[in-house]
Amino acid sequence: MPAFDTGACDANALEASAIGAALDREGFARLPGLLDAATCNTLIAGYADDRLYRSTITMARHGFGQGEYRYFAYPLPPVIARLRSALYAPLAAIASQWNARIGIDQPDWPTEHAKLIARCAAAGQMRPTPLILRYRPGDHNRLHQDVYGDLTFPLQVIVQLSAPGVDFAGGELVLVEGRARMQSRPIVVPLKQGDAVVIPVRERPVASARGWARAAMRHGVATVTAGERHSLGIIFHDAR
Ligand SMILES: O=C(O)CCC(=O)C(=O)O
Numbered sequence: 232m233p234a235f236d237t238g239a240c241d242a243n244a245l246e247a248s249a250i251g252a253a254l255d256r257e258g259f260a261r262l263p264g265l266l267d268a269a270t271c272n273t274l275i276a277g278y279a280d281d282r283l284y285r286s287t288i289t290m291a292r293h294g295f296g297q298g299e300y301r302y303f304a305y306p307l308p309p310v311i312a313r314l315r316s317a318l319y320a321p322l323a324a325i326a327s328q329w330n331a332r333i334g335i336d337q338p339d340w341p342t343e344h345a346k347l348i349a350r351c352a353a354a355g356q357m358r359p360t361p362l363i364l365r366y367r368p369g370d371h372n373r374l375h376q377d378v379y380g381d382l383t384f385p386l387q388v389i390v391q392l393s394a395p396g397v398d399f400a401g402g403e404l405v406l407v408e409g410r411a412r413m414q415s416r417p418i419v420v421p422l423k424q425g426d427a428v429v430i431p432v433r434e435r436p437v438a439s440a441r442g443w444a445r446a447a448m449r450h451g452v453a454t455v456t457a458g459e460r461h462s463l464g465i466i467f468h469d470a471r
């Protein structure tokens with residue numbers, strides 16, 4: 232079993248107010264250097280270890296794009312379990328603020344991740360959603376939203392595990408923002424190895440002339456043109 236508990240996450244990166252401000256300004260918030268290179272490489276090496284996963288998805292079979300991803304099984308590798316609960320706290324504060332602005336999803340969000348998981352279980356959502364993705368040349372991820380049941384926590388995190396320009400080329404993370412009566416806006420998120428990004432799962436509040444409006448958000452990955460790209464997805468709600 233790889234040594235998953237070596238990676239520390241940078242607590243300074245987890246300021247709710249800074250993350251919230253970046254989301255408001257750009258539609259995403261980068262968390263630079265969330266994982267060190269050794270932890271990224273250990274997670275990549277773990278892609279081959281069947282014992283870590285509950286299922287493997289061939290994206291082309293479902294019209295999701297081309298490539299493969301694997302959902303981690305419970306218990307999650309310690310570094311992922313720690314990241315999921317450490318990241319949740321500041322994001323729950325932002326999610327509650329978004330509720331006040333545009334009233335999405337739940338009336339309130341628990342402050343601890345374990346309580347969100349209990350709420351998911353009560354709604355019949357009991358399967359873990361953190362996943363690792365693997366893209367090879369020609370692979371890509373079509374624009375989508377990671378909704379896994381009625382209970383959808385509105386923010387998620389993606390970690391770039393491979394080194395762009397070294398391990399792979401192409402494969403840019405792309406967000407598309409849709410607003411009423413406007414053309415869609417493309418957003419490319421620049422990420423280095425170990426960087427993470429916080430993105431809205433389905434929508435986010437945007438300031439408009441008449442108060443807060445909703446912007447619909449989808450994300451995907453452009454075609455990988457060379458090498459191999461791995462990423463880690465941390466979704467906070469569990470799946471049906
Ligand atoms: O590979 C990526 O960067 C995107 C992964 C993704 O869609 C997700 O984590 O939800």
Ligand SMILES: [Fe+2]
Nearest residue numbers: 376377450464
């Ligand atoms: Fe996704």
